[in-house]
Amino acid sequence: MxxxxxxxxxxxxxxxxxxxxxxxxxxxxxxxxxxxxxxxxxxxxxxxxxxxxxxxxxxxxxxxxxxxxxxxxxxxxxxxxxxxxxxxxxxxxxxxxxxxxxxxxxxxxxxxxxxxxxxxxxxxxxxxxxxxxxxxxxxxxxxxxxxxxxxxxxxxxxxxxxxxxxxxxxxxxxxxxxxxxxxxxxxxxxxxxxxxxxxxxxxxxxxxxxxxxxxxxxxxxxxxxxxxxxxxxxxxxxxxxxxxxxxxxxxxxxxxxxxxxxxxxxxxxxxxxxxxxxxxxxxxxxxxxxxxxxxxxxxxxxxxxxxxxxxxxxxxxxxxxxxxxxxxxxxxxxxxxxxxxxxxxxxxxxxxxxxxxxxxxxxxxxxxxxxxxxxxxxxxxxxxxxxxxNSISRTPPRRSExxxxxxxxxxxxxxxxxxxxxxxxxxxxxxxxxxxxxxxxxxxxxxxxxxxxxxxAARNEPIGLKASDFLPAVKIPQQTELVDEDAMSQIRKGHDTMCVVLTSRHKNLDTVRAMWTTGDIKTSVDSAVAINDLSVVVDLLNIVNQKASLWKLDLCTTILPQIEKLLQSKYESYVQTGCTSLKLILQRFLPLITDILAAPPSVGVDISREERLHKCRLCYKQLKSISGLVKSKSGLSGRHGSAFRELHLLMASLD
Incomplete structure (x- = not known):
């Protein structure tokens, strides 16, 4: 039973x-x-x-x-x-x-x-x-x-x-x-x-x-x-x-x-x-x-x-x-x-x-x-x-179920x-x-x-107020032109909000660009992450992904946590950028990371080797965290499913 x-x-x-x-x-x-x-x-x-x-x-x-x-x-x-x-x-x-x-x-x-x-x-x-x-x-x-x-x-x-x-x-x-x-x-x-x-x-x-x-x-x-x-x-x-x-x-x-x-x-x-x-x-x-x-x-x-x-x-x-x-x-x-x-x-x-x-x-x-x-x-x-x-009403998905x-x-x-x-x-x-x-x-x-x-109360009568101030005004049927005006008002209201978002994004990108012009790629990436806006991170990664030589091991330690967020995003472009960046990291650095971690401990003090070992351990830990997410999404259909399946094969050595 x-x-x-x-x-x-x-x-x-x-x-x-x-x-x-x-x-x-x-x-x-x-x-x-x-x-x-x-x-x-x-x-x-x-x-x-x-x-x-x-x-x-x-x-x-x-x-x-x-x-x-x-x-x-x-x-x-x-x-x-x-x-x-x-x-x-x-x-x-x-x-x-x-x-x-x-x-x-x-x-x-x-x-x-x-x-x-x-x-x-x-x-x-x-x-x-x-x-x-x-x-x-x-x-x-x-x-x-x-x-x-x-x-x-x-x-x-x-x-x-x-x-x-x-x-x-x-x-x-x-x-x-x-x-x-x-x-x-x-x-x-x-x-x-x-x-x-x-x-x-x-x-x-x-x-x-x-x-x-x-x-x-x-x-x-x-x-x-x-x-x-x-x-x-x-x-x-x-x-x-x-x-x-x-x-x-x-x-x-x-x-x-x-x-x-x-x-x-x-x-x-x-x-x-x-x-x-x-x-x-x-x-x-x-x-x-x-x-x-x-x-x-x-x-x-x-x-x-x-x-x-x-x-x-x-x-x-x-x-x-x-x-x-x-x-x-x-x-x-x-x-x-x-x-x-x-x-x-x-x-x-x-x-x-x-x-x-x-x-x-x-x-x-x-x-x-x-x-x-x-x-x-x-x-x-x-x-x-x-x-x-839409242009007329706001129906937020938070009310859905x-x-x-x-x-x-x-x-x-x-x-x-x-x-x-x-x-x-x-x-x-x-x-x-x-x-x-x-x-x-x-x-x-x-x-x-x-x-x-x-x-x-403090006065016998609130001067300047009347009952209609505390009641919803009766809306008299208007001509078509007034209805259109209401619709345009709603459209403009959404437009202003979008302008605020885009202005904020433009300002953040200007900050990152100022860092980029100094030639310090790591600092510019750090500033993009500190802004806490994934759209800025995506814009930056779309540039970095075009030139594989820009990638360094310490850059991976900063980017990998952001990639994990991108792979979970509801926006297709974010997921696509995250998959591209992760693929580059796996192809370029995973063999190096596994070799360094598998190497026997060195004799004596080698500060640069210790720093490299620390970065490899950190990247390995972050990749292990992402591997579970990649595995769960590898069963998806369509273009993203094939991208996640390819990443899953590349990450097989982590297991």
Missing amino acids: ATPVVTKTAWKLQEIVAHASNVSSLVLGKGSGRLLATGGDDCRVNLWSINKPNCIMSLTGHTSPVESVRLNTPEELIVAGSQSGSIRVWDLEAAKILRTLMGHKANICSLDFHPYGEFVASGSQDTNIKLWDIRRKGCVFRYRGHSQAVRCLRFSPDGKWLASAADDHTVKLWDLTAGKMMSEFPGHAGPVNVVEFHPNEYLLASGSSDRTIRFWDLEKFQVVSCIEGEPGPVRSILFNPDGCCLYSGCQDSLRVYGWEPERCFDVVLVNWGKVADLAICNNQLIGVAFSQSNVSSYVVDLTRVTRTGMVAQDPVQDSLPLAQQPPLPTAPLRRIYERPSTTCSKPQRVKQNSESERRSPSSEDDRDERESRAEIQNAEDYNEIFQPK PFPAPPEDDTATAKEAAKPSPAMDTQFPVPNLEVLSWPQVITSTPVPKAEPAIIP
Whole structure:
């Protein structure tokens, strides 16, 4: 009888060294779940593809550790706040600094992008919340009310409200157009670390260091339920996209909760330690954690996780796996956000006003922006993610398919539901196959609610702002000429990005050429490798391959690690150049290397021979590393397959 295949529920994706010093903040892109931004004590912001080990882009300009980072939903902009209180916004597609925002007097603890308008909210250890218009580098409004550091900010899905959580144990809800605090939610007994809006309903969740998660009704401005018994401080929570449940990233586990009534649907063991952020893509939950300079990413297969209560009346449904049974069909218990289904366009410019701090960009700001850089570290990944696949829309391949689970090595840990403590048993038991029915909630006529206390912000009214600034503009049907203009705008946008990449490549080639003119080929090759751009290495190798006499043994020690990268590239021209270079090295130097390594040790001291022996050993080790790759690709069909088979024969003597 064949053994059934067991797949994992949770697994570690990879671990990377993200910075030269300690990582101080990180965030996942919520649009794709595949993009990761990290901030470090080295004052840099680094950008990563979640399943690849190489940094895509490094953003410099901050002069103090980066305390908070945030990506906008389309993953085209990133904002980072530092320990000194400065904020910088970068355009990732154009690979350049966009804005420098100054005004906070202490650490930036939290940031968020408005879902429609070009606004950023920032919360600081100075207890202030500021709303910035990133088009003109101005502070639009300042919200005062917290008495301690503001740890988390979130805009509502409709763009009308802003929720804030702080170390003063409170959650506050702000009306953006009125410039007033709508309501304050007390109840937590410790600092509140995170808040999240329900994706559809008027519901807000907050997680605190007091080990509780509270759910707040945004119509009645009162607590809906409270989940207690978390194993540690709550730092990361996330609603499922359809709003059926809430995920909590606990110490070494993922917990799945409902709130009416409060209950725990599932617990999945994940050895991620203190998970810092969560995202969902392709029915998989991605979690990231950091420790010192390392960042680890993990995947949880949500198709194997129980996410709702079950109905027991249908025997066909009872026979389904627990994770595949449909949820109990119930109508929403509260209002749903009204989000116009229109194409977003940029809001109109707002007038300069007294709250925007009455200052124009200074020479100091210009200098800050000149000194800020967006350095592309890996052109291949950058082009794959940020280059438009066609002239109209960007469809990055990072959204294409789920991460595959590794082979199962322990069937007992494929899915481990942790046993809840006795306290949890009494409060929200984990559902099982025998207990599958929940009573339907009967709604009654709504009771008129008391008006919440209105606490004014710094001003009675945010001058220069109106409700339309926080809503997507309605796009009126235009003539064909305007549609063509939009298409041309998209084409030009991709063109600018390509120009940035090519300009960077041209600059790097000029650096290598300057070294080449000195006649020192080894130094020019070293400079090309140090630039960390494979396209420059390819251009240089295409020249060196034309003249075999340029090759020396010490050149091989530098080039061989680059050849290994080229042979694994997705670009055909890169692979072809790598095969040509490797063939030249094998034909010219492999007999010499094997002869020197096989020769008996010399008597006496011969420094030049020792140096040659050291280089041969290094080349032999590098060739052995490449031989496994060549062997695995020798079975390919087509031109590359024959090239790899020829290389495999030439490397036979290594075995």
